Amino acid sequence: MAGRAPTIADVARVAGVSVPTVSRVLTGAIPVSAKRRELVERAIQELGYQPNAAARALVSGTRSMVAVLAANTSRYGYAKTVEGIEEAARAAGYMVVITVVETAEQDAVRTAVAMVLSHSVAGVIVLDFDEPGHAALTALPQSVPVVVAAAAQSRAIKLPRAFLADQRGAREATAYLLGLGHETVHHIALPSSGRRGGRTAGWSAALQAAGIRPPKHLTTTWNPLDAYELAKSLAADPSVTAVLAGNDEVAAAVLRAMTEQGRSVPGDVSVVGFDDQPIASLVTPALTTVAQDFAELGRQSFTLLERSINGQESQQTVSVPTQLIIRASTGPRRD
Amino acid sequence: MAGRAPTIADVARVAGVSVPTVSRVLTGAIPVSAKRRELVERAIQELGYQPNAAARALVSGTRSMVAVLAANTSRYGYAKTVEGIEEAARAAGYMVVITVVETAEQDAVRTAVAMVLSHSVAGVIVLDFDEPGHAALTALPQSVPVVVAAAAQSRAIKLPRAFLADQRGAREATAYLLGLGHETVHHIALPSSGRRGGRTAGWSAALQAAGIRPPKHLTTTWNPLDAYELAKSLAADPSVTAVLAGNDEVAAAVLRAMTEQGRSVPGDVSVVGFDDQPIASLVTPALTTVAQDFAELGRQSFTLLERSINGQESQQTVSVPTQLIIRASTGPRRD
DNA sequence: CTGAAAGCGCTTACAG
DNA sequence: CTGAAAGCGCTTACAG
Known part of the structure; x- marks a missing residue:
C-alpha cells in the first residue's frame, strides 16, 4: 500500500531531539522540558505518528x-x-x-x-x-x-x-408463578456449563421450598426449533399450567406451541422467559421474563x-x- | 503471576541448537535437518513454548x-x-x-x-x-x-x-406482496449508512416497476419500541394492507400493533420481515421474511x-x- | 544445513 | 532535563 508508517526515530529527527526524549513525552512518566515537548508534539502531529503497540509490548511488557x-x-x-x-x-x-x-x-x-x-x-x-x-x-x-x-x-x-444471579432470578420467577396459584411449574432448560445450570437450580429450589416435588425438567438446544418440539409435548399435557423457559426464544417457542394446541396464554398457561431480549415485549402476548443485564x-x-x-x-x-x-x-x- | 514465558532462546538452549535454527523450524521456510528439527520440537513441547506474536510482527511484519x-x-x-x-x-x-x-x-x-x-x-x-x-x-x-x-x-x-443483496431482496418481497393483490406496500425503514438504504431502494423500485407511486416510507430507530409506535400509526390507516419491515424485530412490532388494533395478520394485513432471525418462525403468525446470511x-x-x-x-x-x-x-x- | 550478527520500534536504566 | 547504550523476542540476510 503506501509507505511505511512513521516511527519514533522519524519523530525524533523532525523534532530535532533524541529518540528517548520522544519516548518520554509519549509515556509521560519522566519530565521533559516544555520546549522539547512542544517540538515533539508538533512532529507527531505533522507525521501522523502512531506508536507501534507490538514494539511497546515487547520491550515494556505493556499490554493493551x-x-x-x-x-x-x-x-x-x-x-x-x-x-x-x-x-x-x-x-x-x-x-x-x-x-x-x-x-x-x-x-x-x-x-x-x-x-x-x-x-x-x-x-x-x-x-x-x-x-x-x-x-x-x-x-x-x-x-x-x-x-x-x-x-x-x-x-x-x-x-x-x-x-x-440467574439462580435467584429463576427462584423468584418460580415463586411468582406459584403465588399465582399454579400447582407446579414446568421448566425447559438450555444447555449449560454446570451439571445443572443456575436457572434450573433456582427453579427447583423454589418448588422445594413450597413443598412441591419438581417435575422432570426438559433440556433443549440453542436451536429454538428444538424448543418448539419440546414445547409441543408440554402443550399436550393438561397438567401443565405454568412454564419457566430457559430464555426468551424458548419462551416464544412455548407461546407458539401452546397457541397452536389451542391453549391460551395466559388463560390456560402462564409462560415466563429469561433475558428480556428486545423482542420480549413484542411477542403476543408480551412476555413476562427475568431480565438479565x-x-x-x-x-x-x-x-x-x-x-x-x-x-x-x-x-x-x-x-x-x-x-x-x-x-x-x-x-x-x-x- | 507465574514466571516469565519461555522464549526462543530457552528452546534453543534446551535443544542444544542456535536461536535461528529454532526460528527456522518455527517458520518452516528454510530446511532444517531432521535431527535438529526433532530436538527443537521436543524442547518446544517440554517448555510449552509459544512464539511471541509481538516480536514476530515487529521483525517480520507478519501480522496475525x-x-x-x-x-x-x-x-x-x-x-x-x-x-x-x-x-x-x-x-x-x-x-x-x-x-x-x-x-x-x-x-x-x-x-x-x-x-x-x-x-x-x-x-x-x-x-x-x-x-x-x-x-x-x-x-x-x-x-x-x-x-x-x-x-x-x-x-x-x-x-x-x-x-x-438486500436491495434485490426488498424488490422481490415487494413484488411478491403486489402479486398477492395488494394495491401498494408500506415500508418501515431502519437507519442506514446511505442516503437511502438498499431495502428502501428495492422496495421503491418494485413499486415503481408496477406503476405504483411509493407511499412515504417511515424510518424508525434500532429500538423496537419506536417501531411499535410507528406501526400503530400504520395500523390506524385502513388503506395499509401490506407492510415491508426493515428487519424482523420491526416486523414483530408491526404484528403486535396490528393485532392490538384488531387487524388480523395475514387476513387484513400482510407483513414481511428482514433477516430471518431465529425468532422469525416462532412469532405468531410465523413471519414471512427476507433471509440474509x-x-x-x-x-x-x-x-x-x-x-x-x-x-x-x-x-x-x-x-x-x-x-x-x-x-x-x-x-x-x-x- | 547451520551459527554469529544485525535489526525491527520501542523503553529503560546509566551517565551526565 | 537529556542523550548514548542496551535490550525486549524474534527473523532475516551473511557467511560458511
Missing part, C-alpha cells in the same frame, strides 16, 4: 489487549456480554480480541488458548456459559490474569468471577480483570442481579 | 490480527457478521480484534482508528452498516488493507466490498481481506444473496 474466549459470539447473551466488555475495555484504553472455542474437545481448546497466549494479552475473560467455555477456563495457564464471566454462581475454580456482566468482568492486571486482588466475586419483568404472558391459574 | 470496526457488535446482523469474520479468520490463523465506533463524530472515529492502527493489524474490515461505520471507513489511511462489509451496494469508495457476509469479507493482504487484487465486489422465506404472515389481499 484483553482477550475474550467464548463458545459463541452472536447469541443474545454472549453478544451483549462481549459488548459490555468491549465498552469497558475501550474506556480503559484496551482493545479486545475475540476467539471462539467451538467445542470442548482438546484440539479446539488448545488452539484457541495458544492463539491467545501468543498474542501477549494483558488478560483474558472467559465466558463460562457452556462446556467449551469451561474447558477453555481449565486450559489457561496461571501466567496470565483470567476472570470468568458466568451465567451462574458455582464452580470451585479460584478465579475472580462475575456472574449473573449481560452488558453489565461484561463491564463488571472487565473491571475485575483490570484489577487483577494491576495486581489489586480485592473483591473476588461480583453478582449482577436479575429483575422479574411482569408483562402479559402470566396470570392466575384458571380453575 | 485483523480488526473489525463497527458501530455495534450485539445486534443480530452485526453479531452474525462478526461471527462469520471470526470463523474465517480463525481458519486462516488470524485473530480478530473488535473496536466499536460509537458515533460518527470525529473524536470517536479518530480514537477507534488510532487504536486499530497502533496494533499493527494485517487488515481491517469495516461494517459499513450505518453512519459511524461509514465515517470510520473514510478515516482509515491507505497504508492498511481494508475491506467493507455492507448491507447494501452503493457508495463510490474504491475498496474491496462484500455486500448483502450475515455470517456468509462476514466470511466473504474476510476472504476479500485475505486476498488484499496477500496482494492479490482479484474480484473487488462480492454479493451475498438473500432469500424470501414465505411463512404465515402474508396472504392474498382480502376485498
Whole structure:
C-alpha cells in the first residue's frame, strides 16, 4: 500500500531531539522540558505518528489487549456480554480480541488458548456459559490474569468471577408463578456449563421450598426449533399450567406451541422467559421474563480483570442481579 | 503471576541448537535437518513454548490480527457478521480484534482508528452498516488493507466490498406482496449508512416497476419500541394492507400493533420481515421474511481481506444473496 | 544445513 | 532535563 508508517526515530529527527526524549513525552512518566515537548508534539502531529503497540509490548511488557474466549459470539447473551466488555475495555484504553472455542474437545481448546497466549494479552475473560467455555477456563495457564464471566454462581475454580444471579432470578420467577396459584411449574432448560445450570437450580429450589416435588425438567438446544418440539409435548399435557423457559426464544417457542394446541396464554398457561431480549415485549402476548443485564456482566468482568492486571486482588466475586419483568404472558391459574 | 514465558532462546538452549535454527523450524521456510528439527520440537513441547506474536510482527511484519470496526457488535446482523469474520479468520490463523465506533463524530472515529492502527493489524474490515461505520471507513489511511462489509451496494469508495443483496431482496418481497393483490406496500425503514438504504431502494423500485407511486416510507430507530409506535400509526390507516419491515424485530412490532388494533395478520394485513432471525418462525403468525446470511457476509469479507493482504487484487465486489422465506404472515389481499 | 550478527520500534536504566 | 547504550523476542540476510 503506501509507505511505511512513521516511527519514533522519524519523530525524533523532525523534532530535532533524541529518540528517548520522544519516548518520554509519549509515556509521560519522566519530565521533559516544555520546549522539547512542544517540538515533539508538533512532529507527531505533522507525521501522523502512531506508536507501534507490538514494539511497546515487547520491550515494556505493556499490554493493551484483553482477550475474550467464548463458545459463541452472536447469541443474545454472549453478544451483549462481549459488548459490555468491549465498552469497558475501550474506556480503559484496551482493545479486545475475540476467539471462539467451538467445542470442548482438546484440539479446539488448545488452539484457541495458544492463539491467545501468543498474542501477549494483558488478560483474558472467559465466558463460562457452556462446556467449551469451561474447558477453555481449565486450559489457561496461571501466567496470565483470567476472570470468568458466568451465567451462574458455582464452580470451585479460584478465579475472580462475575456472574449473573440467574439462580435467584429463576427462584423468584418460580415463586411468582406459584403465588399465582399454579400447582407446579414446568421448566425447559438450555444447555449449560454446570451439571445443572443456575436457572434450573433456582427453579427447583423454589418448588422445594413450597413443598412441591419438581417435575422432570426438559433440556433443549440453542436451536429454538428444538424448543418448539419440546414445547409441543408440554402443550399436550393438561397438567401443565405454568412454564419457566430457559430464555426468551424458548419462551416464544412455548407461546407458539401452546397457541397452536389451542391453549391460551395466559388463560390456560402462564409462560415466563429469561433475558428480556428486545423482542420480549413484542411477542403476543408480551412476555413476562427475568431480565438479565449481560452488558453489565461484561463491564463488571472487565473491571475485575483490570484489577487483577494491576495486581489489586480485592473483591473476588461480583453478582449482577436479575429483575422479574411482569408483562402479559402470566396470570392466575384458571380453575 | 507465574514466571516469565519461555522464549526462543530457552528452546534453543534446551535443544542444544542456535536461536535461528529454532526460528527456522518455527517458520518452516528454510530446511532444517531432521535431527535438529526433532530436538527443537521436543524442547518446544517440554517448555510449552509459544512464539511471541509481538516480536514476530515487529521483525517480520507478519501480522496475525485483523480488526473489525463497527458501530455495534450485539445486534443480530452485526453479531452474525462478526461471527462469520471470526470463523474465517480463525481458519486462516488470524485473530480478530473488535473496536466499536460509537458515533460518527470525529473524536470517536479518530480514537477507534488510532487504536486499530497502533496494533499493527494485517487488515481491517469495516461494517459499513450505518453512519459511524461509514465515517470510520473514510478515516482509515491507505497504508492498511481494508475491506467493507455492507448491507447494501452503493457508495463510490474504491475498496474491496462484500455486500448483502438486500436491495434485490426488498424488490422481490415487494413484488411478491403486489402479486398477492395488494394495491401498494408500506415500508418501515431502519437507519442506514446511505442516503437511502438498499431495502428502501428495492422496495421503491418494485413499486415503481408496477406503476405504483411509493407511499412515504417511515424510518424508525434500532429500538423496537419506536417501531411499535410507528406501526400503530400504520395500523390506524385502513388503506395499509401490506407492510415491508426493515428487519424482523420491526416486523414483530408491526404484528403486535396490528393485532392490538384488531387487524388480523395475514387476513387484513400482510407483513414481511428482514433477516430471518431465529425468532422469525416462532412469532405468531410465523413471519414471512427476507433471509440474509450475515455470517456468509462476514466470511466473504474476510476472504476479500485475505486476498488484499496477500496482494492479490482479484474480484473487488462480492454479493451475498438473500432469500424470501414465505411463512404465515402474508396472504392474498382480502376485498 | 547451520551459527554469529544485525535489526525491527520501542523503553529503560546509566551517565551526565 | 537529556542523550548514548542496551535490550525486549524474534527473523532475516551473511557467511560458511
